[in-house]
Amino acid sequence: MKNTLSVILIFISAVAFTSCSDYLDVNDNPNAPVSENLKLSAKLPAALVSSVNQESVQLNQIGAFWGGYWGTTSEGVNLFPDLKNYNGPAIRHQRDGIPVWENAYTNLLYYQLIREQATKEDSFFYLGIAKIMQGWHFLRLVDIYNNIPFDQALQGTIFPTPRYEDGKTVYEKSIALISDGMEDIKAARAGSEPGNDDVLFKGNRTLWLKFGNTIKLRALVRQSEAGNDTYVKAEAQKIQAEGSGFLGAGEHAAIQPGYLMTAGKMNPLWENFYRNVQGISTANHIDIRPTAYLIEQYKVRNDPRLEQLYTAVGNDYKGVLFGNPNAEAEYNRSATSLFKGPQENSNRPGGVFKSATQATILLSSFESLFLQAEAAQRGWISGSAKSFYDLAVGESFVYVGTTGMSIDNYLAQSNVAYNATIERIIEQKWLSLNSISSIEAWNDYRRLSLPNFPNSLDAASATDRPLRLMYPESERQTNNVEATKQGNDDMVSARVWWDTK
Numbered sequence: 163m164k165n166t167l168s169v170i171l172i173f174i175s176a177v178a179f180t181s182c183s184d185y186l187d188v189n190d191n192p193n194a195p196v197s198e199n200l201k202l203s204a205k206l207p208a209a210l211v212s213s214v215n216q217e218s219v220q221l222n223q224i225g226a227f228w229g230g231y232w233g234t235t236s237e238g239v240n241l242f243p244d245l246k247n248y249n250g251p252a253i254r255h256q257r258d259g260i261p262v263w264e265n266a267y268t269n270l271l272y273y274q275l276i277r278e279q280a281t282k283e284d285s286f287f288y289l290g291i292a293k294i295m296q297g298w299h300f301l302r303l304v305d306i307y308n309n310i311p312f313d314q315a316l317q318g319t320i321f322p323t324p325r326y327e328d329g330k331t332v333y334e335k336s337i338a339l340i341s342d343g344m345e346d347i348k349a350a351r352a353g354s355e356p357g358n359d360d361v362l363f364k365g366n367r368t369l370w371l372k373f374g375n376t377i378k379l380r381a382l383v384r385q386s387e388a389g390n391d392t393y394v395k396a397e398a399q400k401i402q403a404e405g406s407g408f409l410g411a412g413e414h415a416a417i418q419p420g421y422l423m424t425a426g427k428m429n430p431l432w433e434n435f436y437r438n439v440q441g442i443s444t445a446n447h448i449d450i451r452p453t454a455y456l457i458e459q460y461k462v463r464n465d466p467r468l469e470q471l472y473t474a475v476g477n478d479y480k481g482v483l484f485g486n487p488n489a490e491a492e493y494n495r496s497a498t499s500l501f502k503g504p505q506e507n508s509n510r511p512g513g514v515f516k517s518a519t520q521a522t523i524l525l526s527s528f529e530s531l532f533l534q535a536e537a538a539q540r541g542w543i544s545g546s547a548k549s550f551y552d553l554a555v556g557e558s559f560v561y562v563g564t565t566g567m568s569i570d571n572y573l574a575q576s577n578v579a580y581n582a583t584i585e586r587i588i589e590q591k592w593l594s595l596n597s598i599s600s601i602e603a604w605n606d607y608r609r610l611s612l613p614n615f616p617n618s619l620d621a622a623s624a625t626d627r628p629l630r631l632m633y634p635e636s637e638r639q640t641n642n643v644e645a646t647k648q649g650n651d652d653m654v655s656a657r658v659w660w661d662t663k
Contacts, residue, residue, distance in 0.1 A: 202279055202288045203359040207419055209272035210361050213295060214417040214522045216265050218431045221302070221601040224260065228628050229603025230615030231456055231596050233482035235498060236489035238449030246485040247620040248628045250653030256635040262306055263634045267315070270299050274316040287350035287365070293343030294374045300336040301381050304329040305605055306631050308658040309648045311641075312336075323641045326648055329659035333385070337378050337397060344374040344404070361419040362524065371406035373415050376530045379408060379543075383533050386540065387609055388660040398542040409530035411553055414561075416521035428518040435597075436503050436515045451498045454481035455615045459593060463578050466564040467593070471513035472499035473506050485618030501597075513562040514597050523598050528557040532591040536584060548580040551587055558594035588612040604628075608661045626654045629661060 226232040227245045234241050244252040244260075253259050273292040280289035303310045312332045314324035327335075347370050355365035363369040378401055382394045409415060421429050425439045433439075435446045452472055457479050460468035472479055475497060482493045491497065500506070503515030511517065531554035538547035555578075556569045573579055580586060588606055592613050595602050606612060608629060617627055632653055633645045650656045 202276060202283070202285055203356060205272070205276050205279070206288060206291065206356060207359050207361045209269065209276060209292075209295065210417055211419050212265075212269050212272060213299070214524045215430050216262075216269065217524055217599070217601070218522050219434050220260065220262060220265065222431070222597065222599065224262075225600030225602065225604045226597055227484065229600050229607060230453060230484070230592070230613065231600055231603065232450050233453050233484040233486065233493075235449045235451055235482060235495045236486075236491065236493045237495055239487065239489050241445075241449055243620075246618050247622070248618065248626060248654055250628075250632040253653070254632045254634040256639070259634065260631075261634065261636075262631060263303070264636055266299050266303050270296055270316055273299075285350075285354065286346045287355045287367075290343040290346030290348075290350065291356075291360070291370065293346065294340050294370070294377070297336040297340035297343065297374075298377055300332055300339070301377070304332050304336075305384070305601075305658060307633060307651075308630055308656070311644070323644055326644050330388075330390070333381055333659075334393070337381055340374045340378055341400075344371050344406075347371060347374075361417050362415060368406065369409070369413060369415075371404075372409045372413065373525065375401050375404065375406055376408045376415075376525060376533065379530075379533050379537060380525075382542065383536055384605065384609060385660040386536075387662050389662070395542055398537065402543060408534055409525065409527055411527055411531070411557055413530070414521070414523055414527050415525040416523050418521040421519040423518055429520050429522055431522060432503075432515055432518050432520065436501065437505070437518070439518075441505070447501060448495065451482040451493075451500060452479075453484050453615065456596065457481040457499065459589075459613070463575060463593075464567065464572070465593065466567040466572070467513060467559070467562045469566070470507075470562050470564050471502060471596070473502050475499055483619055484616065485620035487620050511563055513564075516563075526557070526561065526595075526598060528554045528561065528594045529591070529599055529602065531557060532587060532594070535587050539582065539584060539587065547582070547587075551580045551590065554594065555590050558590075561598075584610065585612055608658070609663070611663055622654075628653050629655065629657045 224245065227242065243249070273296045276288055276292040277296075280286070280292060300310070300312060308329045309326045310329070310332055311324035312327045312335055314321035317324070347367055350367075355367060357365055363373070378397065382397055385394060421427060423439060426433075428439065433444070435444060435450065437447065438444060457468070457472075458481075459465075461479070468479055480492075480498045482498055486493065501512065501515060503512040504510060504517065506512065511520075531550050534543065534545065535547045535550035535554060537543045538545045538550055552569075552573055555573060559569050559572075578590070588610060589612070591606065592603055607615075617624060621627070630651070630653060632651045633648070637645050645651075
């Protein structure tokens, strides 16, 4: 396991050098750990870890603030100003911004290198994984920026200024790419699948196929309000006809590369938002707090997840106001609930923070089941929407480690029981994805305006909310002609293609 993490670091460093190889006409050292000399079994875990790191840290943080989950204490009033006041130019800044675009295309490059090598070696399982994960990242990029390069991307000097394609087209091409990857996995001969180097599913063919279908279902559900029903229904029928199904109960897409109690090698969510290697609270853990709205939504449902996720203040739970520019004492560190982990839970796992070596969630079983519930409610797939919904809530209970109320008693409450509405599904999906896959909360809000959590108090106006990110400075400097063709990309007025509300 320790060797796997070392190889991951080598590969990530090696990939950074490969972009310069065309300009450095020197003899290759066969003993040097450059990308060309690494086996697929070394490249794959590096790429998968890089993907989940972006998801669980960078995107999770953006989604947690913009999706209604997080605010900061009064002592932390000056933290995360760009996310609180929706400062698009600062977020896209090349040096001090949030490099979502850059990280995503770097990840796409990792998988492109795997694709090229796997094609040469007829390693169809690795080829399929690379295509599925590229589909994942292209879909994420559209969700955040809208129009992006696809066909001409990742081809270096062949297309130094790659042409942008509209988000709807990239969505369709990404879904097709995932389908192609699934067929490659099916075509892989027995015994050629990866082993422990597949830090996601350990070469489990069935789970990779279910994962591919679940990513596609998420992409179909995302366009529920875009008037694209004919395409969505046809693609949903293809998924059902393929027959592998979706991720179900107990089937998290979770990455475990062999985390260690060593700086830089712990679970990234833990290390960034809970404790460092010395066991000292990080700055994020000290000053990030749940919003008062979030706390209230757990309370009104008598939700036992609340006490597993957060510490009590006296006999109550207290949140903060997102973007609050004032420093009232009632929102101080000592007066508000912080995330609960083992050190606040008598050495037992917390709801989100369980251990420094816990697996990192890429896509949870409960998100998959909520997607299935919504798709069934809309008539796109077969099955009982209520059954999917009930299972999803139960899976969230299991993951968080709730005690004190049975899932049956919780689901029996009138404000929790499935009532055949999309709103009820999204309510529970939002409560379940809290700080685990927070980016999905922002996506669902843009799609459906659900749930109706308060806006940032530091926004320019009460109606301004972030709808997308602006194209980064790095792209403006290297591909500005193509980026300019996309028109207005202002963060609070331009929308991604599926956001039609």
